[in-house]
Amino acid sequence: MFLPRRFIELSAKLGSLPGIGPKAADRLVFYLLDQSEEDIRALADALVAAKREIHFCTRCGNFAQGNLCEICQDLSRDGGLLCVVEEIRDLAAIEKTGVYRGLYHVLHGRIDPIARVGPEELGLNRLANRIRTDGVHEVIIATNPNFNGDITAMYIAKLLSELNVRVTRIATGIPKGSELEFADVFTLTQALEKRTDVQG
Numbered sequence: 759m760f761l762p763r764r765f766i767e768l769s770a771k772l773g774s775l776p777g778i779g780p781k782a783a784d785r786l787v788f789y790l791l792d793q794s795e796e797d798i799r800a801l802a803d804a805l806v807a808a809k810r811e812i813h814f815c816t817r818c819g820n821f822a823q824g825n826l827c828e829i830c831q832d833l834s835r836d837g838g839l840l841c842v843v844e845e846i847r848d849l850a851a852i853e854k855t856g857v858y859r860g861l862y863h864v865l866h867g868r869i870d871p872i873a874r875v876g877p878e879e880l881g882l883n884r885l886a887n888r889i890r891t892d893g894v895h896e897v898i899i900a901t902n903p904n905f906n907g908d909i910t911a912m913y914i915a916k917l918l919s920e921l922n923v924r925v926t927r928i929a930t931g932i933p934k935g936s937e938l939e940f941a942d943v944f945t946l947t948q949a950l951e952k953r954t955d956v957q958g
């Protein structure tokens with residue numbers, strides 16, 4: 759091997775990141791070694807600071823730098839409208855449409871019988887409590903249109919059926935079995951606008 763140990767170690771670290779294969783990792787190391795020590799330090803500092811300072815919003819589960827995320831702090835948004843998503847990347851996909859002006863509730867998962875993830879593990883009581891206390895009038899369920907997303911949606915609809923709140927689910931313009939985060943902006947906008955009521 760003609761490359762120093764440090765090079766190989768760094769390339770292996772970068773290569774373990776999602777979407778980066780061994781060749782791309784090597785190319786990144788070549789690029790990084792070409793930068794000034796100052797630039798490298800700034801990159802390392804940004805990584806550590808992001809890890810140290812970014813947490814989950816205490817209200818909705820989105821990324822936040824303080825207690826509340828940017829969306830929860832935005833007073834121009836409709837606090838009576840709540841969109842339930844599985845992951846932050848789903849929230850990001852919906853934000854990209856620019857049409858949704860309500861708040862979110864990020865589950866950080868979905869009901870998954872095989873992985874033994876049930877309503878308790880998902881903290882669904884926290885969602886119900888939020889609806890009781892935050893004056894929510896509509897909950898839009900935007901879980902993925904696949905098996906686990908469907909049972910999660912059904913469970914939430916049932917849980918909320920006792921509360922005085924309208925429960926809808928985004929339309930199935932998103933192909934069955936696919937994932938929200940990969941839907942294009944047009945499809946997702948249509949899915950939001952053509953949402954339908956769900957009976958619990």
Ligand SMILES: [Zn+2]
Nearest residue numbers: 815818827830
């Ligand atoms: Zn938030």
